[in-house]
Amino acid sequence: MAPINDLNNLVFFAKVVDAGSYSAAAEALGMQTSKLSRRVSALEAELGVRLLNRTTRKLSLTEIGKTFYGHCVALIAEAQSAKDAVHQTLSSPQxxxxxxxxxxxxxxxxxxxxxxxxxxxxxxxxxxxxxxxxxxxxxxxxxxxxxxxxxxxxxxxxxxxxxGPSKMILVASPKLVLRHGMPAQLADLAKMPIVAMGYAGDKVTWRSQDKDGNSEELVHTPRLHTDDLLTLRAAALQGIGVAYMPALAVMEEMETGTLIRLLPQLSARSSIIxxxxxxxxxxxxxxxxxxxxxxxxxxxxxxxxxxxxxxxx
Missing domain, CATH: 3.40.190.10 (Periplasmic binding protein-like II)
Structure with a gap:
């Protein structure tokens, strides 16, 4: 069944029933009585039934009109509830x-x-x-x-x-540093195993600069290459290798000492959160x-x- 052409006609019909006359309903709606009458007649023609019995003295609902009116009232109430819900959402955080x-x-x-x-x-x-x-x-x-x-x-x-920024730092477990020694410069990491973020590949390149702005670069083949920070952090904690990670992901480990920061004098370009x-x-x-x-x-x-x-x- 095709949808009703204009849902406003349902509102007009219900308003006529509520007001008891076309003239009273037209006044409440702010429209001409003749126009309101035509809209209700158009609705009846579309439905193929008579909704209202009209006499010179009063209006009354037909039996099918009573049923239709009940649905119109429910529809109008639901529409108002939907509007109220939007207004409520816009008025406060919810x-x-x-x-x-x-x-x-x-x-x-x-x-x-x-x-x-x-x-x-x-x-x-x-x-x-x-x-x-x-x-x-x-x-x-x-x-x-x-x-x-x-x-x-x-x-x-x-x-x-x-x-704020998301800074990348070098971290390692104390036992890894104990085995390989504390690096003094980026080149020293070439003698240490690393674990790295990223997708599968043979080599990774870490770039940073010192306090004087001099750039340094290390090309390395990682023991573990993954795009999962949980796996990378777990490997660093187990001493599998030095990790180059977002500082935010190892906050607790740095505070407890289970991971320590390496080469703090070097800085990498920060990402933006x-x-x-x-x-x-x-x-x-x-x-x-x-x-x-x-x-x-x-x-x-x-x-x-x-x-x-x-x-x-």
């Missing part, structure tokens, strides 16, 4: 936020930040996809995708908000407030482990 985030960033503290946010906003729900793959924000219906990229960030039709989302227009309060919350919590001076390290020294 509802579902769909987001994705790299596993390493969650391990590095973002999971705790999201839990803190949920505790502060009890009406908000989060559906989190912990993944290292690059999600399609629009096609997959993602509200916020957290990414870590080396600048400059690529141009995109998506909206973006940058947070940022969020991408479909658009700034029409953003519900829950998404906007989460972005603000992340920006505050991911500020380098209050969260980043290397920022705290520099303050302590």
């Amino acid at each position: 509802g579902l936020i769909r987001m994705s985030c790299p596993v390493g960033l969650l391990l590095g503290g973002l999971a705790d930040i999201l839990a803190k946010f949920l505790a502060a906003e009890p009406q908000v729900r989060i559906a989190l996809d912990a993944t290292n793959r690059r999600v399609d924000v629009v096609d997959e219906g993602i509200d916020i995708a957290i990414r870590v990229r080396v600048p400059p960030l690529e141009d995109s039709d998506l909206a973006m908000r940058a947070f 940022h969020a991408v989302f479909p658009s700034r227009r029409g953003m519900i309060p829950a998404v906007r407030i989460l972005l603000d919350f992340l920006a505050a919590e991911l500020a380098e001076d209050s969260w980043h482990p290397l920022a705290r390290e520099s303050k302590e020294t």
Whole structure:
């Protein structure tokens, strides 16, 4: 069965029934009585039934009109409920936020930040996809995708908000350093086994620079090559090799001493932690407030482990 041509005619019909006359309904709707009458007649013609009995003195519903009127009232109520739900969502942070985030960033503290946010906003729900793959924000219906990229960030039709840096550091287990000695320069790592992030390949290249801006480079064949930070961190903890990892992913290990930082005088180009989302227009309060919350919590001076390290020294 074909859908009704104009759902507004259902509202007009119900209004006539509620008002008891075309003239009273037309006045309430702010339209001409003749136009309102034509709209109801068009609805009856479309349905192929008479909904109203008309006399010069009053209107009354036919039997099928009573049934149809009940459905119209229910439909109008549902439409109003839908509108109220939108207004309620826009008035305060609530509802579902769909987001994705790299596993390493969650391990590095973002999971705790999201839990803190949920505790502060009890009406908000989060559906989190912990993944290292690059999600399609629009096609997959993602509200916020957290990414870590080396600048400059690529141009995109998506909206973006940058947070703090994600610095890469060299770490190793104390027992690995005990076996091979503490390296004094990047070239010393050529004598040590390494484990590395990335996809399968024979060699990896680590680039950094010293405090004077002199660039250094190390080409090495890793014992383990993986795109999984959990596996990489586990290998580093077991003393399999030196790891070049995001500092955020080894915060706890550095604090407990199960991993130690190597060659702190060297620095690598930092990646930028940022969020991408479909658009700034029409953003519900829950998404906007989460972005603000992340920006505050991911500020380098209050969260980043290397920022705290520099303050302590």
